[in-house]
Amino acid sequence: MLRKRKYVFDTDNLQFMQHRRNRGEKLLRFSLLFALSIVATLVYSVIFHRFFGSPKEELLQQRVDELKLSYTLLEKQIDRSSLAVAELRSSDNISYRTILDMPQIPADISEGGSGGTNRLADLTGYMNSDIMMKVRLKFDNLKTQTNIQYNSLTDLTERATEWKEMWAHLPFIRPVNVTMRLGDGMKFRERHPVLGSPRWHFGQDFRCPEGTEVHATGAGIVAYAGNQRDGFGIKVVIDHGYGYRTIYGHLSEYNVRRGQKVTRGDFIGLSGNTGTSTGPHLHYQIDLFGEHVNPLWYFEDGLTEDEYFRMLDYLTKP
Numbered sequence: 388m389l390r391k392r393k394y395v396f397d398t399d400n401l402q403f404m405q406h407r408r409n410r411g412e413k414l415l416r417f418s419l420l421f422a423l424s425i426v427a428t429l430v431y432s433v434i435f436h437r438f439f440g441s442p443k444e445e446l447l448q449q450r451v452d453e454l455k456l457s458y459t460l461l462e463k464q465i466d467r468s469s470l471a472v473a474e475l476r477s478s479d480n481i482s483y484r485t486i487l488d489m490p491q492i493p494a495d496i497s498e499g500g501s502g503g504t505n506r507l508a509d510l511t512g513y514m515n516s517d518i519m520m521k522v523r524l525k526f527d528n529l530k531t532q533t534n535i536q537y538n539s540l541t542d543l544t545e546r547a548t549e550w551k552e553m554w555a556h557l558p559f560i561r562p563v564n565v566t567m568r569l570g571d572g573m574k575f576r577e578r579h580p581v582l583g584s585p586r587w588h589f590g591q592d593f594r595c596p597e598g599t600e601v602h603a604t605g606a607g608i609v610a611y612a613g614n615q616r617d618g619f620g621i622k623v624v625i626d627h628g629y630g631y632r633t634i635y636g637h638l639s640e641y642n643v644r645r646g647q648k649v650t651r652g653d654f655i656g657l658s659g660n661t662g663t664s665t666g667p668h669l670h671y672q673i674d675l676f677g678e679h680v681n682p683l684w685y686f687e688d689g690l691t692e693d694e695y696f697r698m699l700d701y702l703t704k705p
């Protein structure tokens with residue numbers, strides 16, 4: 388490009404001479420141009436920002452969008468987890484707590500939701516405070532519910548262990564082989580077969596030949612083994628805890644000693660005809676807190692209801 392040249396009329400030489408700028412003029416000219424370019428840049432950038440935004444701003448906006456998306460995804464995950472915890476609670480209430488005879492987890496406790504809005508103070512004043520608070524509340528609620536569920540599971544496990552322990556101790560099987568016929572059950576005898584006077588019969592008799600193996604019907608500790616001359620002849624008494632005692636009477640022999648620990652099914656002695664008895668049989672009695680209960684109710688032995696009644700029919704056949 389051709390540089391513009393400035394000419395001035397030199398009156399001394401009477402001719403046009405090329406004008407050469409001095410340093411001051413050059414500096415002034417450069418400063419003016421520089422200032423103008425800065426103003427132009429400013430105007431340009433203001434206009435550009437109004438309509439387009441800088442690349443850095445765009446990046447930041449992208450980041451904000453990503454974070455919002457993360458929050459939305461997180462919220463969905465929390466919702467799904469809350470639903471899973473609610474299902475756990477429901478199955479705890481319907482199945483385990485019902486079976487184990489425990490109180491239900493009430494809905495208001497299990498919903499969690501305690502604490503108020505003070506704990507959200509640190510989330511106020513932001514552009515997206517509402518999203519952050521919503522997610523925080525849901526997460527806190529999930530945390531509370533999970534804690535409640537965890538404690539509930541611990542309680543259930545403890546209770547189940549207690550029940551398993553109790554189950555092992557309760558007198559739930561028959562003391563002699565199932566093929567034996569039942570004799571007299573719990574009933575009022577107008578005339579005692581030996582004594583002749585009317586009196587209650589507080590147990591279940593099993594007609595069985597002398598020498599039939601007799602088994603502990605639940606875990607416990609032998610409270611007595613011997614002959615107390617109380618009509619039962621040689622007898623074994625087992626304390627099962629939980630208020631239960633079983634008595635095995637008219638034995639010919641006993642195989643345990645006082646204080647011995649037994650578990651369900653242990654061989655404790657042989658049936659016989661000792662004491663006040665008219666023939667070989669086992670007298671089996673269950674006392675619950677000192678009250679006599681009907682042993683027939685306790686021959687659960689893992690049978691279904693149908694099997695249980697079929698067994699009773701079979702055992703009581705004459």
Ligand SMILES: [Zn+2]
Pocket residue numbers: 571588590591592669670671
């Ligand atoms: Zn009896």
